[in-house]
Amino acid sequence: MKLVLQSIGAGVVITALLTFVAFVVNTRAVSCVFVWQACLVQTVIHTPDNPIHEASPIDLFAFAFGILLGVPIYSLAAYALLARGRRRHS
16 A cells, blocks of 8 residues: 555656646647647547647646646556565565
């Protein structure tokens, strides 16, 4: 249980840090490197009337949903790394 909580905490921290860096950077291309999952969701939920993915409610929702997807993605990665490290040191 402790490993799961540590993994979730790591996922939240990693997502928050990458999101912060993405907002500090001024270009969309570089931001999409740090919040790739949000840009991917925006690409999948594409609105033809807004080709640059900015400011429409559906694009903002897609971006926010993509940011939130970072938590389980990075939590799973952290769990795998922590479990592997724990097995190695046992």
